[in-house]
Amino acid sequence: MELRHLRYFLAVAEERHFGRAAARLHMAQPPLSQQIRQLESELGVQLLHRNTRRVDLTEAGAAYLDRVRTVLAAVDDAGEVARRVAAGLQGRLSVGCVGSATYSLLPAVARRLREELPGVEVAFRGEMLGAQQVAALQRRDIDIALLRPPAGDPGITVRTLRSDALIAALPDGHPLTARTRLDVTDLRDEDFVIHAERDSAMYGVVRRLCDRAGFEPRIRHEVVETSTLVTFVAAGLGLAIVPEPVAQLGVPGATYRPLTDPAARIDLALATRSDDDSPLIAQATRVLTQLAAPDSP
Structure with missing residues (x-):
């Protein structure tokens, strides 16, 4: 699992549509679908219900989404802190x-x-x-x-x-x-x-x-x-x-x-x-x- 898998899942979960999520991520839809299936396979749970018109979260997917948002926010915050410290804008x-x-x-x-x-x-x-x-x-x-x-x-x-x-x-x-x-x-x-x-x-x-x-x-x-x-x-x-x-x-x-x-x-x-x-x-x-x-x- 890599951070990009979490970002892919977040986009699909928020857009509730693989096509729109792929456009948001600037990538093609088939590779995105493949990456999400790999994520589900690694976790051993189904995160999404798929049909021809929309995508819904499973109960496990909804719980996973909460943690994914926390993880990605922490990663982004860590990057911002590092940049501020490197620029001399944060510290003691x-x-x-x-x-x-x-x-x-x-x-x-x-x-x-x-x-x-x-x-x-x-x-x-x-x-x-x-x-x-x-x-x-x-x-x-x-x-x-x-x-x-x-x-x-x-x-x-x-x-x-x-x-x-x-x-x-x-x-x-x-x-x-x-x-x-x-x-x-x-x-x-x-x-x-x-x-x-x-x-x-x-x-x-x-x-x-x-x-x-x-x-x-x-x-x-x-x-x-x-x-x-x-x-x-x-x-x-x-x-x-x-x-x-x-x-x-x-x-x-x-x-x-x-x-x-x-x-x-x-x-x-x-x-x-x-x-x-x-x-x-x-x-x-x-x-x-x-x-x-x-x-x-």
């Missing part, structure tokens, strides 16, 4: 986000992926530092990372999505909030709250900015999560240099000022495993790249 995806992207990009990413890839189940992991994301990619715990480069692993492919300005985060009421813009040298005598050295690209960026300005930052607190960093700033435990999207976190007690140094910027990048040629990853990368474009709605 895990996305890791660095702190600033968690607040500024994740909500829009979730909406856009839901709109453009409704058949994809997406899980997000927010507030992940770069080193944590690279390790999670290596372990295959996540499929895509939104991080601050570099990734530091030749097995990870990094695509720059955008460049974010760096700004100063200050406690409300701090004397420097009286200025509309700040130079990095204005922060020389201040206490700093900074991302932990081992895991964050921001640690190196802040140290380099201060070094160019001629001083070493007085680091009082090192934290892992961006939300904790801003909370420490709001509590008056120090100030921080952060990517501009962090201002969207909206922690009460924190105020932000732009920096005058044009080099005070940091990239946001999309990282994937270099050996991952999944169509789903390609589809998600396309959506995320479009979303992060400067002119994206």
